[in-house]
Amino acid sequence: MERVRAILLIAGVFFFALSFLLMGVLPVVTLADVPTLTLAEVAPRVQESFLDLAERWPTAFTKSFGEPTLDAYHAALRRGREIYIGEGCWHCHSQYVRPVSNEGLRYGAVSVAEEYQNEMQRPVLFGTRRVGPDLTREGGKRSNDWHAAHFFDPKSVVPTSVMPRYPWLFEPVVGNVLPTPPNRDGLALIAYVQWLGTWPRPEVEAAAKEAP
């Protein structure tokens, strides 16, 4: 118990492997019958909000994504998630609604494991801090306009907000014309946030069917 090789083997390898097995592999096994979905399966159709982006800022949209097709939508969601990670959004906004502390009332349906088994949650974006509210069910709660104004200057719509502003998600200002339309990254981030929580939830639909 006091020799380097014994410690390397028992503590270093064996105990670590044991913990990995119990706390890492076992949950994987438990969730193995839940299929890991692709983006096409969790975003099966182009959303109204995405079409709205194309109508609202046609020049910026066409330049960024062309036509609002399903492929363009998926590209926007992927890019939006990259921005969400790169800007550290997930450090202040969680993405899971707990079954306690009235969170179901405040944020919407409590999160279930099935919702996370997809490529948009690899790595999972649970988050550990809520400086701002949870975003699991954010999609469709507010308009694209609201989100654009909010990303440009959060205080303009929520005066008490401590969220940073993100002017680089918008086209450069020419002259004094404000606001400028969101650029590619800005559109993508709005599309991503508007998608959150709108994925198909077969387990919920099945439960609804079973209910009399």
Add this chain to the structure above:
Amino acid sequence: MIPPAAVTAPEAGLPLVPLVDLQLVRRHLLAGFLWLLASMFAGLLVSLQFLGRYPIDFVEIFSPGRVRMVHTNLVAFGFLLNCLAGMAYWVVPRLTGLPLQWPRFAHCNFWLMQLMGTALVVMLLGGHAQAVEWGETPVALDPLVALVAVGFFINIGACMLKIGRRPVYVTLWYFSAATIWTALTYLMGNYLPQFFVAGAAGGAIAGLYIHDLVGLFVTPLGWGAMYYFVPLLLNRPIYSHALSLIGFWGLAFFYPLQGVHHFLWSPIPMYAQYGAVVSTIAIEIVVATVIVNFFLTLRGQTDQLRTNLPLRWFYTGMVLYFVTCLQCSIQVLLSVQKIIHFTDWVVGHAHLVMFGVFGFWLFGVIIHLWPRLTGKPWWSHQLNVWHYWLSTAGLLVMFLDLLVAGVMQGFEWRNMAPFESSIIASVPFWAVRTVAGLVIAAGQICLAWNIWKSRGALARAPMVPFVEPAGAGAKPA
């Protein structure tokens, strides 16, 4: 204090080889301290955002969200990695009697480590983070992080393996286990959730990573340092070997099992959450045995805490470690989690453990070693005392402030107050947090100034025997 055998002659006739590469230790400790200053500056900057006073929020690369990741990552891969490496490069050769086997490799690894730190800052500010908490190092940079960490462990591991089948001292139990744990933890946390495991199960692994980086990389190296330096400073052995054994094997068994407690009430399977809660409470008992062991080692010598500054750092850090673990065993309860999860409570906890425990221990190491590394006494003992009190006071204020803020936020949310209401109520707490941060930073400036004034012909004459400065009052007769 330096034993006469600062050099070793393994066999007669061979040239004397310096046992400790003083330059390497010096470089690592100094680099780590500079990264700490950078990290603190980033942290202070982010705290201003919470007060609506962020000065440069229109500059994309200094966006608060990105600077926050620089703050946390520099603590892990700048400050802790460097200072712990410096400490281990001093301790391991002395405990094994063997100098580092490949000094050039160790020096190369030092520069690679600084390159990694710089690249880390540049890429995070460039907006290329990876969505693994405390492992936001971009995916492209992960191999380099793993490389320098493994490089460091190969260097100390070679010494430890070379001593063969002899039983080794407690410090080396912790160090040798950490060699394996760190590599496994890093690879597990950065690659599995990124490429292989999606969703809740990936979250379980990400939780293991967050916790193991503290528990299996920083903690064992930190406790290794405690077991080495405290008996040395007190000039007496550790009180109980049996308690040392319980402490190590208890930590080795229970610590890795806890990771999932970062995501309680989440969609991760409930048995994993219960298991994490139970093992978190279990380790509190193990921690208590270690704390008892160290206090019994101090018995009859408590007066030294007043006169011996490094010792005071070590014991302050240890008391805060006990507070951390006690807090952990309470906050991990599912009922307490209902209120405090997602709040500033957790932020306070993180600062307590990272700065209040491991930061403090490493300050003890720096205060103790720096004169021995440079051959020159501290320029000012008084500045070091100021460093101690400013750091301690700042940290305690920050910790208590965030604790109260967290409870307040948790209840506001549960009581269905509008979210804005919790923000408005938090602003005074965030203001206190910034002031506490400034106090801590002032303390670090004291130490930085002292290091600067204590400098001399650093690179030359590294073997000057150390003379205790008159009036420093660091050692009893």
